[in-house]
Amino acid sequence: KNQVEQSPQSLIILEGKNCTLQCNYTVSPFSNLRWYKQDTGRGPVSLTIMTFSENTKSNGRYTATLDADTKQSSLHITASQLSDSASYICVVSRYNQGGKLIFGQGTELSVKP
């Protein structure tokens, strides 16, 4: 079954600290993996995208990694800010499936002062 599982479900960290969010998937055939950030009451916004040939991709303080062999991805946030408080969603695309996307359930991150 094609699934995307994210962990932890929720996370609380202090401002300035780093954190890492996990995404495991069983989607096949794999095309690419994208991380979205969703602020409360807003729509998701794309942060990064990686194909199987890319191991790491950065976007400012956000760094995503991908291990296509173990089917795992992580999103590392450096020097967290209050504005990082949001839900982070991992989305995996199936190759040649007409745009079929498999969404994870998201990790709810709360950054406290």
Added chain:
Amino acid sequence: DGGITQSPKYLFRKEGQNVTLSCEQNLNHDAMYWYRQDPGQGLRLIYYSQIVNDFQKGDIAEGYSVSREKKESFPLTVTSAQKNPTAFYLCASSNPGDPSSYNSPLHFGNGTRLTVT
């Protein structure tokens, strides 16, 4: 600025009533999508449209209907047949019309929260 506008932001309806959620985009995107978001679950695809006057069912289309008469607009009607309509509804668009494409992320609106009592 280009973007997707969903309205209203909050919507309250009585059980048994149909309700229509608006979605308008000025990104000149060909493809538009409707997703449903429930707590603790991933987004689920309701309907999508790759081109004007054409649309396809997604994974959870029962109890919903859509139309695509204009490129900019993709309204979603939640009918009384939808058994559990209370949810956060997200409209999205992409260009080209394959959101799995490397260069084609989904652009989302800010959602409509529908509450049916």
